[in-house]
Amino acid sequence: MVGGYVRKSKAKGSSNVSYSVTCATCDEVNILSHREVGGLTLPLLHSSHLYRVHDVHRTSITATLLSHMFSQSQGRAVKQQLRFYSSANMSVNLEGNIFVTGTNRGIGLELVKQLxxxxxxxxxxxxxxxxxxxxxxxxxxxxATQYPGKITIIRLDMSDEDSILTAVQAVSEQIQTAGLxxxxxxxxxxxxxxxxxxxxTGKKDMMEVYETNVAGPFLLAKLFHTLLQTAAEGHTSEGDKMSCRRAAIINISxxxxxxxxxxxxxxxxxMYPYRTSKAALNMLTRCQAEDFKIQNILVTAIHxxxxxxxxxxxxxxxITQDSVHGMLNVISSxxxxxxxMLLDWQGEKIPW
Structure with missing residues (x-):
């Protein structure tokens, strides 16, 4: 973590507000307009506010702007913490066979890219x-074309049990004794x-969301359990130490x-269907963690x-790049x- 200061200022006679971000390490200052910072007053789903900005070196950073910042007197510096994500080529401590669902767009696509x-x-x-x-x-x-031999695309519909069975069978034939x-x-x-x-919101909405968001992950874990166990047993030198390099299930919550x-x-x-399905996924995570711990298979949910x-x-x-970057760092550790547990993309614990 790198300390820094955020100062809010307003030119006399002007309605334009700007923000200067000062790095506590090198004292470089970057002036940002309200438009460049973007949406500073948007309510988020937690007590702090996260914003993506760029410093003068064009290094991607995420600044946590505490809500009390906006009640401070004009020009008063508020100390913040800035997390840098400049290491685009930084490796992650993961290996072996990795299976990711929902990868044609958004977070899933970015997971495949960064992995x-x-x-x-x-x-x-x-x-x-x-x-x-x-x-x-x-x-x-x-x-898949950019990384020949490293990415295999698998057809999978998480709401269709036959599709899940077919996907697991296809991957099992390729992995064989190596494990997942x-x-x-x-x-x-x-x-x-x-x-x-x-x-x-109707019953059909509730059932369809539950089928994809809960029953699908349940079936995948059940059907891949043997391959996960095989992978865990392949790291016997690690004793009872769990990790995502060894054998793990990560449920995106x-x-x-x-x-x-x-x-x-x-x-x-x-979002009744989504909320309740993800709460059920959390319980599934907890149950699997208890069930699989004797086999040294780690199970964690991540926001x-x-x-x-x-x-x-x-x-x-x-943005997806920063979210996935953070999640992969957490997953690696x-x-x-x-x-x-239920953790966020920065590794902080979230209460059930």
């Missing part, structure tokens, strides 16, 4: 989507739409699944942040103490 970039030659990524030959998977096919090291359940849906009120935090987050995103995707919307402050 391909940052893992070694021994890693192989099985990237899943519903229509591998469709126009929606064009970017994914481009990645990491399963990332990223695919998820929300219905009827992100802003739907209770009156617009959300902060709005937290029952404790519901009073804070409900007004901004009611990726409020990300600018089709579901997150354009108003979201976090997980150990026994993190199994059965």
């Amino acid at each position: 391909a970039e940052k893992t070694g030659k021994e890693a192989h990524i099985y990237a899943c989507c519903r229509e591998p030959e469709g126009t929606s998977a064009e970017a994914l096919r481009g990645l 090291n990491l399963l990332i359940n990223n695919a998820a849906i929300n219905k009827p739409d992100s802003l739907a009120q209770l009156s617009a 959300t902060i709005i699944s937290s029952i404790e935090k519901c009073p804070e987050t409900f007004a901004q995103a009611k 990726p942040g409020w990300v600018r995707t089709d579901m997150g919307g354009e108003q979201a402050p976090l 997980l150990s026994n103490k993190d199994s059965g």
Whole structure:
């Protein structure tokens, strides 16, 4: 973490507000207009505000601007913490066979991209989507071409049990005795739409969302359990130490699944089907963590942040590159103490 200061100022006789970001290490100053900072008053789903800006070196940073900043007197410096994400080529401590769902766009696509970039030659990524030959998977096919021999695209519909069985069989035939090291359940849906009120939400919406967001990950973990166990047994020298290099399941969850935090987050995103399905996914995570710990298989749920995707919307402050960068750093560092937990993309624990 790098300390810094954010100063809010307003020129006399002008309605324009600007923000200067000063690096506490090199004292470089960058002046940002309100438009460049973007949406400083947008309410987020947690108590602090995250914003993506660029310093004078064009290094990507995310600044946590505490809400009390806006009540400070004009010109008073407020100390902040700035997290740098300049190491685009930084490797991650992951290896072996990695299976990722929902990879044709958004977070899933970025997961495949960064995993391909940052893992070694021994890693192989099985990237899943519903229509591998469709126009929606064009970017994914481009990645497979860019990294020949490292990415295999698998057809998978998380709401279709036959599709899940076929995908598992196809991957099992390729992996054989090597085992599956990491399963990332990223695919998820929300219905009827992100802003739907209770009156617009029906039983069908609830059931379809639950089928994809909970039953799908349940079946994948069940069917891949033997391969995960094989991978875990291949690291016997590590004793009972768990890690995502060894054997792990990562369930992509959300902060709005937290029952404790519901009073804070409900007004901004009611989303009955999505919220309840992700709360169920959290319980699935906890159950699997208890069930699989004797085999040294780690199971953790991760909130990726409020990300600018089709579901997150354009108003979201976090871009997929930064979210995935953070998640992969967290995933690389997980150990026994993190199994059965709900963490955010920066590794902070979220209450159930």
